[in-house]
Amino acid sequence: MKTQLVMAAAFASTLVVANPASAQDREGWPDSFTVGTASQGGTYFAYGSGWANFVAENLGISGGAEITGGPMQNMALVHTGNLQFGLTTMGPARESMEGNSPLAPGVKMDNVCAIFPMYETPFSVTALSDSGITSISDIPDGATIGFGPAGSTSDTYFPRMMETLGVNFERRNGSWSDLGTQLQDGLIDVVAFAAGIPIPAVSQLEVQTDVNIIGMTDEEAKKITDNFPVSEFVIPASTYQSLEKDSRVVSMWNFAIANCDVPESLVYEITKLTMENNDKMVSIHKAARTSIPKNYTKNTVLPWHPGAARWFNENGYEIPESQIK
Known part of the structure; x- marks a missing residue:
């Protein structure tokens, strides 16, 4: 590598x-x-x-x-x-x-x-606002999702989490900066970030375009914590300008x-x-x-x-x- x-x-x-x-x-x-x-x-x-x-x-x-x-x-x-x-x-x-x-x-x-x-490390999902994706359940069948570098925490766990939540997707790997650019250019549908907050790539995206930072429902969070070595976590609204309220996710x-x-x-x-x-x-x-x-x-x-x-x-x-x- x-x-x-x-x-x-x-x-x-x-x-x-x-x-x-x-x-x-x-x-x-x-x-x-x-x-x-x-x-x-x-x-x-x-x-x-x-x-x-x-x-x-x-x-x-x-x-x-x-x-x-x-x-x-x-x-x-x-x-x-x-x-x-x-x-x-x-x-x-x-x-x-x-x-x-x-x-x-x-x-x-x-x-x-x-x-x-x-x-x-919170696990959170980011999509462009004009995609209409405002929740994990909104991710369309066959969507291309960026999971970060191969072998990263996100790449190791987030695909399994998405499968557990019933999401059918195409997998894409790359650096967070590259995936952020691909999202902005419409080459992928979603980026599944796992990184300490604020994530530099997300902060940069916010400056350049409108994004949705997507959390988990109570049911989704429970299903993930029951099946993976993670605990519930709240991303404070003050972390990103795109968040209007605290966002519930999971973390490691x-x-x-x-x-x-x-x-x-x-x-x-x-x-x-x-x-x-x-x-x-x-x-x-x-x-x-x-x-x-x-x-x-x-x-x-x-x-x-x-x-x-x-x-x-x-x-x-x-x-x-x-x-x-």
Whole structure:
């Protein structure tokens, strides 16, 4: 899969948050690091590239974000050590840990560790206003639906959800930016987004055309939560200018991950920096409002990296030894 590396240089003069580099135990630290994100136009890329820059600037090492296929591919790349860090969603993480990843069937990706909670990924549908589609039940038989990059959270779960809700569709994959353009040009009927809010591609669409951001009925939400590892979620009306009221959907939690062999001291400093500076994280992306320590309990799948677990335990968030790699 073609990837693009987006690197951020780090300079000592920009150290404004972390402790001085000389005060840190740097044994075994790499000269640089890379974070696996997802396609451009999605929240993972905006969040991951901003976070990588923040870490690089404050810890004095070069770092950046790599465009990938999303959570499934990030699990594989981090497991093998091709990337030190990545972003993933709990559903794909579980499937990868159990050896059920479509990228490597039978391979248990168990060298991936959690480092901190990110945000919930809502599953929502967007269509052009002039399409007349205002609900999931309005999606016409045989409609072409864009599900994001192949292997992404949306591509893994949203087609199954649509089938569960009785929607008959043609499947289309691509980056969120590309699918947004295809929707605007009338080449596809619907985009089924799964990304932290606000989704950059949706915000861009709103500027260029009139769209309907479609939620779920009570019955639809119950059917999906009964059949998938998700919970109900409400997209506040203030998230998008196209929403006149809150929109009920479903969501899945995301966590930042590390290869379990990354030095404990480095992961400790990264966790400390991230968890103790939420205002900075929110300035990177509004979805980071929930990137806060108390949400560590949302990880029910991955073992914790020892460096991350040390910070949480030192600050009153108990992670038992049995859950640490």
